[in-house]
Amino acid sequence: MLIGQVIDTNSAWIGQQMSLLGIRLEARLAVGDDEQEIRNGLQFLRTGADIIFLTGGLGPTRDDITKKTLCGYFGGKLIENEAVKQDVTGFFERVKRPLLESNLQQAMVPDCCEVIRNPWGTAPAMWFEQEGKIFVSMPGVPFEMKNLMTERVIPRIRERFQTGVILHRTLLTAGIGESFLAEKLRPFEDQLPEGFKLAYLPNLSQVRLRLSATGPEGKRLQVQMDEQVQYLESLIREDIFGYEEDTLEKVIGTLLNERGETLSLAESCTGGNIARRITSIPGSSAYFPGSVVSYSYEMKKELLQVKDATLEQFGAVSEETVKEMSAGCRVRFHSDYSIAVSGIAGPGGGTTDKPVGTVWIAVRTPDKVYTRLFHFSRNRQQNIEMTTIAALNLLRKILLGTVI
Amino acid sequence: MLIGQVIDTNSAWIGQQMSLLGIRLEARLAVGDDEQEIRNGLQFLRTGADIIFLTGGLGPTRDDITKKTLCGYFGGKLIENEAVKQDVTGFFERVKRPLLESNLQQAMVPDCCEVIRNPWGTAPAMWFEQEGKIFVSMPGVPFEMKNLMTERVIPRIRERFQTGVILHRTLLTAGIGESFLAEKLRPFEDQLPEGFKLAYLPNLSQVRLRLSATGPEGKRLQVQMDEQVQYLESLIREDIFGYEEDTLEKVIGTLLNERGETLSLAESCTGGNIARRITSIPGSSAYFPGSVVSYSYEMKKELLQVKDATLEQFGAVSEETVKEMSAGCRVRFHSDYSIAVSGIAGPGGGTTDKPVGTVWIAVRTPDKVYTRLFHFSRNRQQNIEMTTIAALNLLRKILLGTVI
Numbered sequence: 001m002l003i004g005q006v007i008d009t010n011s012a013w014i015g016q017q018m019s020l021l022g023i024r025l026e027a028r029l030a031v032g033d034d035e036q037e038i039r040n041g042l043q044f045l046r047t048g049a050d051i052i053f054l055t056g057g058l059g060p061t062r063d064d065i066t067k068k069t070l071c072g073y074f075g076g077k078l079i080e081n082e083a084v085k086q087d088v089t090g091f092f093e094r095v096k097r098p099l100l101e102s103n104l105q106q107a108m109v110p111d112c113c114e115v116i117r118n119p120w121g122t123a124p125a126m127w128f129e130q131e132g133k134i135f136v137s138m139p140g141v142p143f144e145m146k147n148l149m150t151e152r153v154i155p156r157i158r159e160r161f162q163t164g165v166i167l168h169r170t171l172l173t174a175g176i177g178e179s180f181l182a183e184k185l186r187p188f189e190d191q192l193p194e195g196f197k198l199a200y201l202p203n204l205s206q207v208r209l210r211l212s213a214t215g216p217e218g219k220r221l222q223v224q225m226d227e228q229v230q231y232l233e234s235l236i237r238e239d240i241f242g243y244e245e246d247t248l249e250k251v252i253g254t255l256l257n258e259r260g261e262t263l264s265l266a267e268s269c270t271g272g273n274i275a276r277r278i279t280s281i282p283g284s285s286a287y288f289p290g291s292v293v294s295y296s297y298e299m300k301k302e303l304l305q306v307k308d309a310t311l312e313q314f315g316a317v318s319e320e321t322v323k324e325m326s327a328g329c330r331v332r333f334h335s336d337y338s339i340a341v342s343g344i345a346g347p348g349g350g351t352t353d354k355p356v357g358t359v360w361i362a363v364r365t366p367d368k369v370y371t372r373l374f375h376f377s378r379n380r381q382q383n384i385e386m387t388t389i390a391a392l393n394l395l396r397k398i399l400l401g402t403v404i
Numbered sequence: 405m406l407i408g409q410v411i412d413t414n415s416a417w418i419g420q421q422m423s424l425l426g427i428r429l430e431a432r433l434a435v436g437d438d439e440q441e442i443r444n445g446l447q448f449l450r451t452g453a454d455i456i457f458l459t460g461g462l463g464p465t466r467d468d469i470t471k472k473t474l475c476g477y478f479g480g481k482l483i484e485n486e487a488v489k490q491d492v493t494g495f496f497e498r499v500k501r502p503l504l505e506s507n508l509q510q511a512m513v514p515d516c517c518e519v520i521r522n523p524w525g526t527a528p529a530m531w532f533e534q535e536g537k538i539f540v541s542m543p544g545v546p547f548e549m550k551n552l553m554t555e556r557v558i559p560r561i562r563e564r565f566q567t568g569v570i571l572h573r574t575l576l577t578a579g580i581g582e583s584f585l586a587e588k589l590r591p592f593e594d595q596l597p598e599g600f601k602l603a604y605l606p607n608l609s610q611v612r613l614r615l616s617a618t619g620p621e622g623k624r625l626q627v628q629m630d631e632q633v634q635y636l637e638s639l640i641r642e643d644i645f646g647y648e649e650d651t652l653e654k655v656i657g658t659l660l661n662e663r664g665e666t667l668s669l670a671e672s673c674t675g676g677n678i679a680r681r682i683t684s685i686p687g688s689s690a691y692f693p694g695s696v697v698s699y700s701y702e703m704k705k706e707l708l709q710v711k712d713a714t715l716e717q718f719g720a721v722s723e724e725t726v727k728e729m730s731a732g733c734r735v736r737f738h739s740d741y742s743i744a745v746s747g748i749a750g751p752g753g754g755t756t757d758k759p760v761g762t763v764w765i766a767v768r769t770p771d772k773v774y775t776r777l778f779h780f781s782r783n784r785q786q787n788i789e790m791t792t793i794a795a796l797n798l799l800r801k802i803l804l805g806t807v808i
Contacts, residue, residue, distance in 0.1 A: 008412065011434070027445070028434035030415070033603070041431070044448055061586050061604045062593060095781070100583045141606075143786070179504045182465050189466060199437070200465045202545075265697075271683025272676030275697045279675025282751050282784055290703040292696055293669075293679045299694040299737065303707075333703065347686050377499070380686055382547065 010055045010145055017149060021157065022165045022217075023051070033057060035069045042073060046133050051157065056140025058123035060102035067110065067126070070137055074128050076112030081124070084109060088122045113137075120147045127156070134160070165217045167225050171209045171232065172246055173239040174393040178202045181209070181236065188232050195221075196228060204382060205389040238402055241393065248392040249277040249284075255399045256287035256337075263395070264333030265291035266304050266325040268316065269343035269359060273388045289333045294325070304328030304340075317342050317354050319371050322362035330364050337399075338364045339391050343374075345383045359387045363395050370398060414459045414549055421553060425561065426569045426621075427455070437461060439473045446477060450537050455561065460544025462527035464506035471514065471530070474541055478532050480516030485528070488513060492526045517541075524551045531560070538564070569621045571629050575613040575636065576650055577643040578797040582606045585613070585640065592636050599625075600632060608786060609793040642806055645797065652796040653681040653688075659803045660691035660741075667799070668737030669695035670708050670729040672720065673747035673763060677792045693737045698729070708732030708744075721746050721758050723775050726766035734768050741803075742768045743795050747778075749787045763791045767799050774802060 008030060015025040026049045031037040038057075045052050057066030071078055085107035092099040106122045109115050116125035121144035128135040136153055138145045173181060178200050182189075189198060195215050201208040211228060215221040233240060242251050256263060265274050275291040278284055292303050297316060300306040305328035306321055314320040325340035343359030350356035357376035362369055372394060376386045397403040412434060419429040430453045435441040442461075449456050461470030475482055489511035496503040510526045513519050520529035525548035532539040540557055542549045577585060582604050586593075593602055599619050605612040615632060619625040637644060646655050660667060669678050679695040682688055696707050701720065704710040709732035710725055718724040729744035747763030754760035761780035766773055776798060780790045801807040 008416065008432075012412065025436070027441075028412075028432075030432035032429070037431070040452075048444075059604070059606075060583055063601065063603045096779075097581070100587060102583060102586060143783070177501070179464050179506055182506060183504060197467065199467045200463070202463075267676075267679075270680075271688075272671075272679025272695065272697070275671075275676025276674075276680050279697070279699065279749075280785065280788075284675075285699050289700040290697045290707070291676065293676070293683070293694045295683065295689050296693040303694070303736075332707075375500075378547065381684065384684075 010140060010142055011053075013142070013146060014053050014055075014149065017154060018051075019166055019168055021154070021161075023157070023161065024166060033063050033065055035065060035072070038066065038069045039073055042135070050132075050161075051134045051136070054135065054137040055145055058106070058137065058139045060100070060105060060122070066137060067108075070126065070128065070135070071110035071112070074110065074112045074130060074135075076110040078108040079111045080107055081109045081115055082107075083117060084115060084124050087117055087119065087124070091119075091122050116148065116152045118144060118148055120144045125153065127153075165215060165221060167213045167221060169211045169225060169229050170244050171211070171229070171240050172242045172244075173207045173209065173236065174241050174248060174389055175205055176207070176236075176239045178207050181207055181239070184235050184239075185209075185232065188228075188235055191231075192228070193224060196224075198232075205386045205393075238397070241396055247277070247280075248389065248396060249281055252278070252392060252396055252399065253281045253284055253287065255396070257283075259399075261336040262287050262289055262333075263337045263339070264289055264329050264335035266329035266338065266340040267291060267293045268295060268300070268325075268341060269345040270341050270384050270387050270391070271295065271345075273384050274339065274341070274391055277388060277392065289335060292329065292332070300325060303332065305331070315354070317344055317358055317360055319360055319362075319373070322360040322371060323364075323369055326362040326364040326369060336366055337395065339395055340364075341387055341391055343376075343383065343387055345380045345387075347380060357383050359383070359390070361387070361391045361394060363391070363398055365398060370394065370403060414544060414546055415457075417546070417550065418457050418459075418553065421558060422455075423570055423572055425558070425565075427561070427565065428570060437467050437469055439469060439476075442470065442473045443477055446539070454536070454565075455538045455540070458539065458541040459549055462510070462541065462543045464504070464509060464526075470541060471512075474530065474532065474539070475514035475516070478514065478516045478534060478539075480514040482512040483515045484511050485513045485519055486511075487521060488519060488528050491521055491523065491528070495523075495526050520552065520556045522548060522552055524548045529557065531557075569619060569625060571617045571625060573615045573629060573633050574648050575615070575633070575644050576646045576648075577611045577613065577640065578645050578652060578793055579609055580611070580640075580643045582611050585611055585643070588639050588643075589613075589636065592632075592639055595635075596632070597628060600628075602636075609790045609797075642801070645800055651681070651684075652793065652800060653685055656682070656796060656800055656803065657685045657688055657691065659800070661687075665740040666691050666693055666737075667741045667743070668693055668733050668739040670733035670742065670744040671695065671697045672699060672704070672729075672745060673749040674745050674788050674791050674795070675699065675749075677788050678743065678745070678795055681792060681796065693739060696733065696736070704729060707736065709735070719758070721748055721762055721764055723764055723766075723777070726764040726775060727768075727773055730766040730768040730773060740770055741799065743799055744768075745791055745795055747780075747787065747791055749784045749791075751784060761787050763787070763794070765791070765795045765798060767795070767802055769802060774798065774807060 011028045029041050031041045057064045113126040113128045118124045123139045125138040125148045138148050197212045199210045213225050272293045294300045304325045306324040310320050322340040322342050326338045330338040340362045344356050346356035359374045362371045376383045415432040433445050435445045461468045517530040517532045522528045527543045529542040529552045601616045603614040617629050676697045698704045708729045710728040714724050726744045726746050730742045734742040744766045748760050750760035763778045766775045780787045
């Protein structure tokens with residue numbers, strides 16, 4: 001993975017899983033597809049860690065050298081494994097693809113490891129032990145690795161290790177900057193007990209707050225954590241939209257589902273990104289009849305009944321236009337709520353009056369319309385993402401009644 | 405970044421930039437926000453590398469300890485830097501946000517480094533040298549880091565190092581699996597000259613092929629690379645949709661722009677994801693009037709004129725329905741081409757006849773309609789992504805005339 005064209009999401013996920021077990025991630029290391037580099041990396045990591053996870057390099061192509069390298073490193077040889085051979089054959093029958101010779105190579109495994117069968121793909125995982133250290137090699141395909149970890153590897157790790165506890169709680173905020181949060185949270189940080197730590201993880205208009213606590217196993221730490229979280233919440237209640245793996249779209253979906261109400265969208269500068277997020281939630285069809293991306297003037301008029309005069313007088317990026325878009329959208333989709341956005345995502349299209357990043361958002365409810373103006377001044381992708389977050393967060397606050 | 409809730413995209417990007425300079429990435433290491441761990445990491449990395457890049461930990465909050473740690477590691481002390489102070493003050497004036505005391509702390513910099521001013525944010529970068537090794541510390545916000553690297557750091561690196569050359573060429577394929585590509589490319593791999601290497605980087609329905617060559621600087625390696633790329637292309641011409649940073653949506657945008665033709669979309673199971681990708685391209689408004697996400701039966705009928713009888717007889721996920729959706733969409737948006745997709749993204753909604761992952765795609769041109777059936781059988785997010793790629797790739801092939 002070293003050239004940098006592939007983003008490593010695996011190690012982040014593994015770290016998260018380990019931290020839930022109270023196992024501290026000591027380091028993450030990436031090295032090239034080179035036998036010597038892999039060996040050097042193993043030597044470095046085993047000095048500081050008890051468990052070393054390896055992902056990738058187990059595929060059927062020639063640049064996949066991890067299996068051979070590990071086999072040599074632990075002094076074994078490759079032998080055919082009948083169970084894995086059946087798994088591979090079965091996998092290709094199931095996905096109705098022809099089995100290639102190179103795929104059968106995946107049934108050759110080192111005789112110095114415990115093979116962990118992989119029903120989600122073709123390359124099995126391998127569990128090596130040496131001098132009290134554990135090495136687990138898994139395929140790099142995230143879907144396969146995550147299933148192998150959850151179903152096969154983590155249960156074994158749990159059996160083997162009894163550690164102290166690390167607790168984590170993540171609170172998710174939107175629409176407030178890191179420095180402002182830090183100001184509001186100063187009294188909280190000033191009183192944090194020994195062993196507690198607060199981390200700010202900012203990403204565009206969202207900041208994840210991760211509170212960690214280390215200590216001996218038992219109920220006391222959990223109680224302390226609950227108290228600390230309650231205090232933290234009391235300082236920034238309206239900025240928090242969720243916890244842990246929540247997303248704005250998930251929170252909104254839950255709110256709409258509870259009420260049996262529906263939402264439609266009229267997107268201009270976000271180009272379908274809000275719809276994509278809303279529909280990423282399983283079951284969203286219950287509250288989302290659909291949406292329009294009205295990129296052109298014509299479509300704003302034809303599909304959303306925006307008036308010619310409005311576009312001419314105020315332009316597409318204006319409070320008046322998003323108001324009319326939201327009205328047309330709500331009628332078109334027979335929905336309870338609608339969101340309309342129009343802005344200049346860039347890099348072109350900016351003017352002195354309305355520079356790149358200027359965005360108008362309207363949220364319409366059965367009896368009211370709310371509008372907001374934003375100046376994001378970022379690049380195209382970031383302007384789109386920040387608009388999406390701002391729109392979803394405004395709807396969320398309206399649904400909760402915290403915006404009047 | 406160690407708990408694993410933040411995905412590290414920075415190191416991947418830096419690796420890519422260095423490889424373009426012919427500087428080989430030796431390793432990537434992530435350690436926790438802990439002074440001793442940072443020091444240990446620096447000690448390990450400096451034994452194998454000439455340049456060490458550090459990102460993150462320079463923010464205004466208390467968990468940001470990189471600056472203090474580096475200052476101590478290199479034996480300096482923090483002093484106020486007047487230029488940085490002005491930068492920080494100016495930045496907050498520009499974004500119209502109040503300046504907090506914590507932000508002014510960013511003007512305190514180690515006296516043992518060269519400060520690299522940061523007009524894109526508030527924390528400056530720092531360039532340390534010790535025993536012939538270079539250490540560059542930058543903010544972790546990707547936008548700031550990338551600008552600092554491109555405008556300030558890379559020019560300095562170029563001045564200092566004269567290395568051998570590593571060439572990379574990336575060919576992008578869609579719609580063909582890794583094993584099938586490997587079969588087609590066997591004769592190519594069998595003849596690869598010394599110093600050349602081919603890597604397969606699969607991601608859902610796309611595989612990036614990265615061909616690398618190392619050798620002395622000069623024209624010969626470049627010529628050899630060109631020959632190898634030509635041979636590779638000749639074996640899989642129709643599978644290649646682009647090169648390097650190309651995307652399907654970029655390639656399609658270029659084709660539509662050249663012809664002055666337009667595209668509209670009627671998305672069901674992809675929920676706006678195709679529109680998002682089309683509109684991620686600056687200037688896409690020239691060929692994209694807009695699109696519809698028709699999630700409900702009603703909207704398929706009202707917005708796209710799909711017949712009641714069609715939905716009743718064949719269901720929403722059927723060849724007949726996507727044909728009618730594509731026809732209604734083309735008329736609705738007055739476009740030359742239209743794409744319509746309907747499928748079962750999952751996890752719910754599957755039946756024996758049409759299991760989760762069943763997807764119908766239609767692409768309509770001024771005089772013909774093309775339909776395709778897919779069985780992706782993945783999770784929701786992957787089914788959506790694979791449908792998006794398949795739809796865009798089908799349109800691309802139709803535009804190029806390689807599908808009849």
